[in-house]
Amino acid sequence: MSSVLDGLAVDPASDRAVFRQIADQLRSAIQNGRLNEGERLPSEAQLIDHYGVARMTVRNALQILETEGLTRAEHGRGVYVRKRPPVRRLASDRFARRHRKEGKAAFLVESEQAGARPDVDLIRVDEIPVPPEMGERLKHSGPVVVRSRRYSLDGAPVETATSYIPAEIARGTPITDPNPGPGGIYARLEELGHTLERFTEEVTSRMPTEAEARLLKMMPGVPVFRLVRTAFDTEGRAVEVCDTVMSADAYVLNYELPAH
Amino acid sequence: MSSVLDGLAVDPASDRAVFRQIADQLRSAIQNGRLNEGERLPSEAQLIDHYGVARMTVRNALQILETEGLTRAEHGRGVYVRKRPPVRRLASDRFARRHRKEGKAAFLVESEQAGARPDVDLIRVDEIPVPPEMGERLKHSGPVVVRSRRYSLDGAPVETATSYIPAEIARGTPITDPNPGPGGIYARLEELGHTLERFTEEVTSRMPTEAEARLLKMMPGVPVFRLVRTAFDTEGRAVEVCDTVMSADAYVLNYELPAH
DNA sequence: CAGTGGTCTAGACCACTGC
DNA sequence: CAGTGGTCTAGACCACTGT
Numbered sequence: 001m002s003s004v005l006d007g008l009a010v011d012p013a014s015d016r017a018v019f020r021q022i023a024d025q026l027r028s029a030i031q032n033g034r035l036n037e038g039e040r041l042p043s044e045a046q047l048i049d050h051y052g053v054a055r056m057t058v059r060n061a062l063q064i065l066e067t068e069g070l071t072r073a074e075h076g077r078g079v080y081v082r083k084r085p086p087v088r089r090l091a092s093d094r095f096a097r098r099h100r101k102e103g104k105a106a107f108l109v110e111s112e113q114a115g116a117r118p119d120v121d122l123i124r125v126d127e128i129p130v131p132p133e134m135g136e137r138l139k140h141s142g143p144v145v146v147r148s149r150r151y152s153l154d155g156a157p158v159e160t161a162t163s164y165i166p167a168e169i170a171r172g173t174p175i176t177d178p179n180p181g182p183g184g185i186y187a188r189l190e191e192l193g194h195t196l197e198r199f200t201e202e203v204t205s206r207m208p209t210e211a212e213a214r215l216l217k218m219m220p221g222v223p224v225f226r227l228v229r230t231a232f233d234t235e236g237r238a239v240e241v242c243d244t245v246m247s248a249d250a251y252v253l254n255y256e257l258p259a260h
Numbered sequence: 261m262s263s264v265l266d267g268l269a270v271d272p273a274s275d276r277a278v279f280r281q282i283a284d285q286l287r288s289a290i291q292n293g294r295l296n297e298g299e300r301l302p303s304e305a306q307l308i309d310h311y312g313v314a315r316m317t318v319r320n321a322l323q324i325l326e327t328e329g330l331t332r333a334e335h336g337r338g339v340y341v342r343k344r345p346p347v348r349r350l351a352s353d354r355f356a357r358r359h360r361k362e363g364k365a366a367f368l369v370e371s372e373q374a375g376a377r378p379d380v381d382l383i384r385v386d387e388i389p390v391p392p393e394m395g396e397r398l399k400h401s402g403p404v405v406v407r408s409r410r411y412s413l414d415g416a417p418v419e420t421a422t423s424y425i426p427a428e429i430a431r432g433t434p435i436t437d438p439n440p441g442p443g444g445i446y447a448r449l450e451e452l453g454h455t456l457e458r459f460t461e462e463v464t465s466r467m468p469t470e471a472e473a474r475l476l477k478m479m480p481g482v483p484v485f486r487l488v489r490t491a492f493d494t495e496g497r498a499v500e501v502c503d504t505v506m507s508a509d510a511y512v513l514n515y516e517l518p519a520h
Numbered sequence: 521c522a523g524t525g526g527t528c529t530a531g532a533c534c535a536c537t538g539c
Numbered sequence: 540c541a542g543t544g545g546t547c548t549a550g551a552c553c554a555c556t557g558t
Binding site: 206221 | 463513
């Protein structure tokens with residue numbers, strides 16, 4: 001019976017805790033390919049037998065790997081080496097006007113290029129007093145129209161987005177419809193005379209909240225990107241802020257910076 | 261004796277596991293300010309008494325909060341609500357030539373603006389065969405000069421960076437010195453005739469490896485940004501790739517995108 | 521020293537999966 | 540059904556902190 005555990009043992013006298021040593025050995029088995037993506041790890045019972053330790057010790061070791069995002073536990077089935085999901089690469093020109101000409105919103109265009117089936121759900125439109133953070137970004141203190149929605153690829157949720165638009169701009173326009181029409185809300189803003197000139201994006205990363213983990217069906221050990229984009233028109237006015245939370249394992253963000 | 265636990269209890273009959281209920285209650289105490297930054301949580305013993313559960317149950321609850329980055333445990337002292345560290349905001353024009361004119365490297369300039377004491381250590385310069393990923397980015401297959409270093413702010417490590425420069429460009433120049441001189445290696449590259457025209461940056465986020473967590477002295481539950489920047493000269497040639505790993509709680513990345 | 525968290529043992533019962 | 544991971548109990552000894 002050959003196994004990934006062959007020849008592996010822990011040193012109870014070591015400074016390093018036993019459960020960390022076990023985690024180290026399983027981690028390197030994953031990293032150098034003795035355990036491949038999607039393969040099952042030895043069961044808890046097997047690890048208990050092999051290392052001669054208590055169940056808690058084994059479970060602490062497995063928890064480390066799960067927290068690092070290397071494995072996922074499936075109740076009743078086993079612990080598996082996690083597969084890396086297909087990633088969505090965001091180009092720095094993804095909001096360029098030429099991509100809107102086709103009458104499609106950014107998310108749909110990119111998904112098709114990536115060969116994945118896109119989906120949008122949980123669409124909600126409201127009018128509320130502007131939240132303080134968004135008021136600062138918009139330099140606006142009146143009410144705002146809030147559009148929130150969730151995006152999925154091949155049925156897996158990857159991103160939630162919430163847009164804030166000053167109500168005086170959006171009220172009574174297709175922007176307040178669940179489906180704002182071809183080209184998305186940026187196309188509508190331009191039709192309303194707010195020709196878009198530039199966007200700023202602010203990117204942070206952290207562990208998801210419980211609510212985010214549930215909405216995005218996230219595995220433990222995966223962080224989120226928070227990306228807040230502000231759209232400015234040619235008069236320098238901020239006309240929209242979009243607050244996006246993305247499962248970080250599904251994204252690569254690309255940006256282009258000038259040298260001058 | 262008033263305490264944050266006053267009136268809190270768990271429902272053993274609930275679908276939600278007891279340790280998750282305890283975590284939920286502590287989490288909301290943190291989020292709505294009944295427990296402030298830097299304050300100590302009730303000790304394990306107090307939680308055991310209050311909820312009438314075993315120690316493992318309490319520890320599982322505390323582990324959730326630690327994984328979420330909300331608390332840190334200090335051996336022998338207690339469990340504390342984590343303070344958010346000062347963040348470093350990276351502007352999209354941080355590599356603009358005008359910022360080099362003063363003869364300072366980007367990191368030093370930004371740190372001074374932020375009012376923090378910068379530090380660079382663990383500097384290493386080597387010449388090695390190009391690693392495959394970097395070869396692709398550089399479109400280069402020969403040897404490369406590798407410069408690695410670690411940056412700290414006010415004594416706290418925040419970022420490691422490794423630069424790859426084709427050896428035919430860097431060999432025998434100040435780029436191979438531990439201290440490459442005023443303006444950093446970008447200034448040296450321009451003196452060598454490689455006027456820089458643009459940079460691309462690729463941003464991802466994930467949990468740190470063990471080695472990264474150690475080097476950056478990271479708290480559990482904090483992800484890292486990986487930022488890979490490629491510098492192109494006016495002839496369109498990639499002259500440097502810089503592979504950066506940053507403690508995500510210490511950074512906000514800002515980018516500017518054109519709309520056309 | 522007492523109080524704290526870190527590690528570990530040796531069980532128990534449960535819910536889920538696949539045969 | 541047997542095997543898996545999920546939850547929980549009730550202890551033990553240790554290392555670190557502050558008084």
